[in-house]
Every structure is written in structure tokens, then in C-alpha cells.
Amino acid sequence: MSLPLGATIGILGGGQLGRMLALAAARLGFKTHVYCPDPESPAFEVTPHRTIAAYDDEAALAGFAAAVDVVTYEFENVPARTATFLAALKPLHPDARALAVSQDRLAEKTFIAGLGVPVAPHRAIHAAADLAPALADLGTPAILKTTRLGYDGKGQRRVASLAEAEQAFADLRPHPLVLEAFVPFVREISIIAARGADGSIVTFEPAENVHRDGILHTSTVPAAISGATADAAREHAGRIAAALDYVGVLGIEFFALADGNLMVNEIAPRVHNSGHWTEAVCVTDQFEQHIRAIAGWPLGDPARLADVVMENLIGDEIAVVPGGPGPGVRPHAYGKAESRPGRKMGHLNRIDVKKPRF
């Protein structure tokens, strides 16, 4: 299937990622239709076609499916029933399996480890009684996490003792949980990979990520890693995408260890915050790449033109955008009406215009 110019891309989710996907789709000559329960969704401002309805509203989903040629999404927590319902009516990319694997930390880790790609040592925690043996195996500190619905540092707790783990177990919902060994990483990196409908895989260069309060703060490219480590990240990403028979862009976060080895932290079956740098300095950015993949078009060139640091603008930090951007700075504001603490409002790309890539 290769979508013709003028076809309509259906997007589940109306946040900034859906908005940026819609903008990229427009540049390629597609129409877009955004489905989101929130009438204030920022993505509604960049297309005239919208459905405001709950994700379990089957009449609304059917109408949405009838109005579009392909369905994609901006968030991995699309309910399984929603995905199944839509996939029966129109192509859904990435597919329900990619969602199922990435919605559950335990299933994700099992899947990835099964491919021979390293993940952090971990144990499933179904009951409080599982904590003691798991802590004995993994040591302390360790991280207790919900298997589902965690994001931006939510749904996880660092624990240094059995008592802390038991308290965290009592606090965290929903169960089951997963206990992960503390990984003594020297840096966090991520890679944005795309797999086309023809099975071709294109990866962007790895980014080095710094988090602040559990939320991505900066992504720097190039990352301070060796060529061998970068190659390993690309190889791991390609293996995961191929094993999922994936179509679209996925983001993979890694812990980089002192010896240069990598462990997968988590995967996201979608465009990713740590890939926002691509819009400023790449021939093809992650949003266009995703649209190309789900449209059945050949993937684009991920070549990078300059060094760059992407910086998230959280809450009131968005106030910098109307001011003087300064040399090399390219701002992006998401059009969110209300600024709240911890809310992603926009980002800056700081481009090193004096330091070419080639």
C-alpha cells in the first residue's frame, strides 16, 4: 500500500506529538484528521478535521476510520480494544502488537531480552512477597516501577531497602510491578529508528539525553559515545524494529555503561521527545519519517547538517519563545493554552551554525 497525495492520515491523540505529525503530513501533501477526547487539544489547531470523543466510543471510532486512509497514534497507551477495533477497519501503524509490547514494561523487557538485546536485570513483582527475593537478586538501590502507564518519571520509585520497597509496593498502582536493578550508567542515550512498509530500516544518529525531575531536559547530538556504541544502538534498534515487523518511527532509550555497552531502558512505538532535534538539522525529520513509513512511501534521508542541542521548555519556560531567539536558536511552541508546572509547552533547538557536520 502506498498512499496517494491528498490521502488522509488519522492520528489518535491531540498533543504536541500529534500536532507535529500533522504538520509533517501537511508538508507531504496529506490531509489529517485528529481524534482526541480533549476539546482543547493543541493538534486540533492544525487541521480542520477532528473527532472529539472517548477512545472507547465505537461509533466515533467507526466514523473516524471511515474518514481516514490510515491510522497512527502519538501515544503508546492506546487501549488494546481501540487498536483492535480500528485495525479491523483501516491499516493501523504501528500495529497492535507494537502497542501490546510497549504498553507493558515486563512484556517489553522479556521481548527485547529474547532478541539478545541487553536490558536491565529485573524481576516481576506480582505480590509483596516477591520483593524480598527480588531485592536479594538485584541488590539495592533498585527501581520499583508500574508495568503500565508510566511516563516522564511517573509510576516509579527508587528503593534502598525492603521496607521502602514494601511502602512503594503499597503506593504504586496498578499492579503488577517490576523491580529493576539500578544500572550504574554514565549517560543516557536514545535512538530514533524508522522501518518502512518494505522492511527497510533507517536510523537517526543517537542523542545524549539529560533528564530533570524525571522529564527530558536536553538532547544533544552528537552524543559523547564511541562509534562502536553508536553502531550498537543502531543495530539494537534495527533488531527490535524487524522483530516487531514494525512500520513507523520508534524511539529507544538506552543506558550507556562505563565500558561502552548499552542496555535498553524502554521503547516507545511513536515519534519521541528525544528526536525533536531532527526537525532543525536533518534532511528528513522524525515526523516526516513516520508519515512516510505509515504511508508506505520510501523512507527519507536522515542526514544531519549541524550539531544541535534540543532543550525542552517546561511550564513557564515557554515565555522565552517570543523574545529574541538568539543566534542558531529555532523555537517551537506547541500552542497549549495553559502553562502548568511539569507540562511540556515547547522546545528550542540550539544549532551550532559554526560547526558543520561534514
Place this chain on the structure above:
Amino acid sequence: MSLPLGATIGILGGGQLGRMLALAAARLGFKTHVYCPDPESPAFEVTPHRTIAAYDDEAALAGFAAAVDVVTYEFENVPARTATFLAALKPLHPDARALAVSQDRLAEKTFIAGLGVPVAPHRAIHAAADLAPALADLGTPAILKTTRLGYDGKGQRRVASLAEAEQAFADLRPHPLVLEAFVPFVREISIIAARGADGSIVTFEPAENVHRDGILHTSTVPAAISGATADAAREHAGRIAAALDYVGVLGIEFFALADGNLMVNEIAPRVHNSGHWTEAVCVTDQFEQHIRAIAGWPLGDPARLADVVMENLIGDEIAVVPGGPGPGVRPHAYGKAESRPGRKMGHLNRIDVKKPRF
């Protein structure tokens, strides 16, 4: 006046330039409202806010003005009455004077020459009797042009004799006309300049343009001109923008002569086809720059990251977009439903990823 995030930009005209302005405004966190008589306008696909009405529909114009915070346009042939009507209700950038000057070739040439900026020798042709003395002054061949409503090579005729000139005078409408000397240019270049509300002026690098059948075919950056010629283009652009007390982006086309001197061919009080390369390789592109200017924001950095050739896709040439873009190629399709001969359907930017700017 500095527009806050979330304000609404009103855009007259729903073609590809309006569409690209709306996409750029969205990236800066603005809403957009597009006004166009054509219900099939491509810009309607990138915003939920539209007015479909004639440009002389004062009730519709009043409603539009009430819905927006600032008004701009994508084409220089906005009727003077429309501009005056809107400007009384909301800020209009660029203003009515910029429109008046650029809508009339004769007024434009007189204005530019009055600034000491060279233009091609020319004579006003009000009646057929004006042709013989004008041809005697300017020599042959010469170009007879309508003073109003010309674009993409329409409304002009090359004439080699008085008889041809008289025939062209009889054919071309509306009168009056202007006869221009044939300029023995070695290349055509253009420059995209921006002037902020604070009077600051930022220019992009000059592009070298090749036309085909009267329509822009390619814009190449850098142009094969000397640094002195590039500086002269910037200087001329700045002088014109300042004299107009201009706010926004304007495009200026020049003839470059064998001795390196420049003559202004024409100016456009808007983003310009020969500036589409900026979206692929500049920190700030011409569309964002225009939005920044009319929003009263500081202008952005026009730095260029790589060499580039922009190629227009006319008519069925748009069919290349869904195929493999190839290394360094960044396509843009305008979402026009119908491909017609001579119609601008999209463009490609061919980026020289191996040849850095710095």
C-alpha cells in the same frame, strides 16, 4: 505591539504561500485564520479557522478582523479597498502602502529609482502613440508589460519592432502599460529580506534563479555572484524596506549584469517562491521570519547550514514526491487537489549534505 503566544494570525489568500505561513505560525504557537474565496484552498487544510468569501465582502471581512489579532496576506493583489477596510480594524502588515507600490509596476519602478536603487530603463505607455518615442529611447528588443496583475510571466510580451509593440499594446490588458528596455543580464538573482516592527533588517543570502516558461524553475544558493554583488543586493533590499517602513518579509528580484551591477526587476511584498530553500537549510525560514515580523517579535537567525537547490514541481511533476526522495532531498507538496499544467504543486529542496556552509 508584540503578539502573545496563542494569538491568531489572519491570512488573506489560501494558496501554498498562505499554507506555509500558517504552518510556520503554528510552530511558533499561534493560531491562524485563513480568508479566501476559493473553498478548495490548500491553506484551509492546516487550520480549523476559515472564512470563505469574496475580498470585497465587507461583512465577511469585518468578521474575519474580529477573529484575528493581526492581518497579513500571501499575494500582492489584495484590493486596495480590502486593505484599507481591514487596516482600520486590525494591524495590517505589510501595510497598504507596500501593497500600493508593488501592485503597479510603474509606481514601483518610480519609487525604487527614487531611492537611488537601479531599475531597468522604462517608459510609461498610456496610449499607442507613446510606443514610437519609447522604443526610440530604449531600443529593441524591449518588453511591454501590464503595470498591474502580472505574475509568472503573464501580462508581458517581448517586442522587436514598432509593429509588434502596437500589436502587443492592442492585446495586453489592462492599460496603462510600461515598456522596459531589454536588460542583457547574465543571471537573475533574488533576495528575501525581513524588517521587524522595531526597524531591524535581516536578509537571507541571495539565490540564483532560473525560469522556465516564465515560471521559476530553480533557486540555487549560493548564487554565482561576488561578495560585492551580494552585499549590494542586501543594501538595496534594506533601503527599499526602510523607505516603505515595511514590516514583514519581502522578495526582491534583480537582474545581475556582466559588470556585477544589479537592477531591480520587481518586488513582492510577501514571502516569495525563490525563498522556499530557506525552509530546508536555514535556522529561521522565510515563513517564520515573516510571522515573527508581523507579530512584533525579534527577527530570527537566517544562517544557512548547507548549499541547496530548490526546484519547483509544476503540474504533473508533483508525481515524484511519493517516490524515493533520494539523498539530500526534502520534498514539499502543497496539497492541491487538482494538478494543472503550469500550476505550482510543490517543490523539492536538494541539499548538498556533503558540502557544509561553514
